[in-house]
Amino acid sequence: MALAGAYKLFDQENDVVKNIKATISSGIWSSGANTLTAGMYFTQSAQSSSTGNYFFDVYKTSPATDSEAEIQFSLAYGHLHGSGSKGTVGAATGNRASAAIHAQLVNLVLPPNTDRFTYANSTTSKHFFVVSLKRARMREKMDPGNWELHLSGSSKKAGDNIRLIDDSNSTTNPESGIGGRVFNVVTGSISTGTSVIETAASSNPGGGFGLFYPDLGLIVLNADIVNASASFAVNSTSNTINTNTENFFKSVKGGAYFQARREEKLSSTHYFVRAGNKEFNFSNNPTFFTASTGDFTQPTFFKDPKVYLTTVGLYNDSNELLAVAKLSQPVLKSYSREALIKVKLDF
Amino acid sequence: MGFLNNTTITVDAILTKRGRELLARGNNEFQVTKFALADDEVDYRLWDTSHPNGTNFYGAVIENMPLLEPVPDETQALKYKLISLPKETSRLPILDIAVPSLTFQQGGGNGDLVSPGTLNSTDADLGYTFLVHDTNVARLQVGQAAPGQTAPLVPVNLSSEEITNSQSVVGLTARVLPQTFTTPNKKTTQLTIVGNQTGATSTITVTVNKTVLGSPGSGGSS
Secondary structure, eight states, X not given: OOGGGGOEXXXXXXTEEEEEEEXXXXXXXXXXXXXXXXXXXXXXXXXXXXXXXTEXXXXXXXXXXXXXXXXEEEEEEEETTOTTSSOOTTOSSOOOHHHHHHHHHHHHHSOXXXXXXBOGGGOBOSEXXXXXXXXXXXXXXXXXXXXXXXXXXXXXXXXXXXXXXXXXXXXXXXXXXXXXXXXXXXXXXOTTSSOEEEEXXXXXXXXXXXXXXXXXXXXXXXXXXXXXXXXXOOOOOTTOOOOHHHHHHHHHHHHTEEEOEEEEXXXXXXXXXXXXXXXXXXXXXXXXXXXXXXXXXXXXGTTSOEEEEEEEEEEOTTOOEEEEEEEEEEEEEETTOOEEEEEEEEO | OOOOOOOOEEEEEEEOHHHHHHHHHOSSXXXXXXXXXXXXXXXXXXXXTTOTTOGGGTTHHHHTOOOOOOXXXXXXXXXXXXXXXXXXXXXXXXXXXXXXXXXXXXXXTTOEEEOOEEESSOOTTTOEEEEESOTTTEEEEEEEOOTTOOOOOXXXXXXXXXXXXXXXXXXXXXXXXXXXXXXXXXXXXXXXXEETTTOOEEEEEEEEEOOOTTSOOOOOOO
């Protein structure tokens, strides 16, 4: 009658299955929502005086009234020469915000000695708009083929927005570079459950709307094409206050539709907890026996004890509790019952 | 004819604070080698032998209760473990400790000898693990060694702070030695005793009163 009766060693060969990989996808926005619709696009006024020249954070709820409002994604405008923002080369004032954003993105996702993005049909552009997903929202990566963003513009009638998706469903061998996989941004919709491309990037004058980097959570839009399609007055004058990011936000807000999904790979270990019929049939629970004599509180438990499993603890050799799992309901255990519980531990 | 449900129960585990700490160290210290089962939350007084629907429903109240989610604090989980004992067991082993609590005056001589006994079973071979939770209050010394000496067990739930300040010894008896301190006027801690063979556990309170200068000091001793 040893205390070892409280612990049972795992048969590492048969009871433990390590490193099981599973791909999990879920809605990307706060609370697991997969779509941001009208009334779900907010910025914070305080940002305009600090980082607003560089980027706008977009919230699902108003940060002015909701203290738990979370940033969903950020919008920014980048220009090779810094146009559309204050400051010029050699000037003492102005931080050339759009040049900084452009250089930052180019450095991050393009090969060395490249100064601008190249879109389908080898089209290049000196400036872009970028949608950057908050890391906490996308966790590991955006799910290619499962996002759709609508943009409104001054040339668009209400309800006639530009609908953007990626072309991953028609790309069997995506290009992969410094920025990971990259797909073209094209017009189309995923509303039917699968990607329906309206105009392929190669058929689009100007080579598609942009590029999508799922592993980085970046959607880079060619500002020339966006401007030509939606006419939201991109300001590419040098040394001017950046209104482009604000206009881009207005376009996204006016589109009122951003559906997206995230994807992550989880590594799990499964522990098969086996309680044989002769094991774990008594309890240290103070309601199981009387403190004065040790008698069962239920006389019927003599020679036929019944206990309930509610909790499984995983221990190391030093009896340190490393992980704990709870059952959803108590499970009866007795000499006539065995229990097999699969405990899944995600890393 | 219905289908039999032969599915395995699948549950998700969460790491405890200790588990997370060992995993973060990255020295391959996170090694799960064994498991234990517990029935925390279950009150066996709800077992109803007068249920009108018969024996299958004696435990209906327990079986239908929803359970709380697991907590990452290892000191709050698996308080009451399920144990394996012979089927003929009629009484659970319990510890018999002569004194319900120990009170000392600071500097109280040789302290007190604690000599537990096990009712309904025996811990005579492997003895007991004595664990004092705060060595600033009292320390332990083995009184009589156990014939089959074992390393101290840590089966009780201690917080990280308590583990740092705790001391455990193994033996058939142990001497509790009060410690000296300047403030406050009284300190209290717990002494947990675990039967190394039976797993029976008992806890008593240890109190040490500060000796005020000019007053006669006295301490319990045996």
